[in-house]
Amino acid sequence: AxxxxxxxxxxxxxxxxxxxxxxxxxxxxxxxxxxxGSPWISRQLLRPDDRLRVFEMHSSDAPALIDTLRGDRLVKVTAGDGYAGLKASWPPPSRRGLALVDPSYEVKTEYAQVVDAVADALQRFATGTVAVWYPRLARRESETLPARLIRLNPKTGCMWRLMCGPECRTACSVLAWWCSTLHGRSPIRLGR
Known part of the structure; x- marks a missing residue:
């Protein structure tokens, strides 16, 4: 409940x-x-000085997302490749930022794209924070993704995973926060 x-x-x-x-x-x-969806939820959490950039790859989903967030001065929605969008807009002008990489993982190569995108984002903006959503599945790509992200910066990098429920032993959604340096606190308040 x-x-x-x-x-x-x-x-x-x-x-x-x-x-x-x-x-x-x-x-x-x-x-x-x-x-x-994560774009709407992200919008609800914005503060007045925050900005949200959203990229939607699927041409069938982009119009609804654009319509949902239309007219919001804090939000810019782009129909297109989020990996290219992250590269073009990172680091943000404010020099503070959180990127949520939330792909569909419809093709196995997307796991490698995620690792490449996080590596590039953190190289461009070392104090940025990247959150990656991925499904925890009995699939090699899903099982090795966390270790591949940690290897991007094993000495000072950090990762938190939020997994809910006993079903997470076999299949569930996972949100992993990854940053290149530990700034003294977790980006989320961790519960038990």
């Missing part, structure tokens, strides 16, 4: 409920019917 979730996930679950038109206080155990 939603009320059994770790405190670190409370804000996330509140956002999911709000995207579904559900007041968490009134109906905390109501199952969501819609998952709004």
């Amino acid at each position: 939603a009320t059994d979730a770790p405190p670190a996930l409370a804000d996330y679950l509140t956002l999911i409920r709000s995207a579904n038109g559900v007041d968490g206080a009134a109906a905390p155990n109501t199952a969501p019917s819609v998952y709004p």
Whole structure:
């Protein structure tokens, strides 16, 4: 049940409920019917001085994403290759940034593309933070991805993985935060 979730996930679950038109206080155990996606969730978390760049590769999904975030002065949505977009826009003018690499992994070569993109991003902007979503599957590429990311900077790099539930031993979604230097704190509040 939603009320059994770790405190670190409370804000996330509140956002999911709000995207579904559900007041968490009134109906905390109501199952969501819609998952709004990482661009919408990211937008909800922006502060007034933050900016969000979103790249959508799939031509069938891009128009809906553009429409959802249209007119928002903090957000720029581009229909196109996110790897090229990250390279073109990183480092950001503010010299602070978080990149979420959230590919579909529809082809096996995408795992290598992710490693290359993270390596390039951190070479261009060593104090940046990169979050990588990947599915934890019984597939060699999925199993070796974390180690490949750590090898990018084994001495000072750091990685946190957020995996929820006992099913994560076999298959689940994983969000891995990776940064080239440990700045004294985790980018997320870790729960038990």
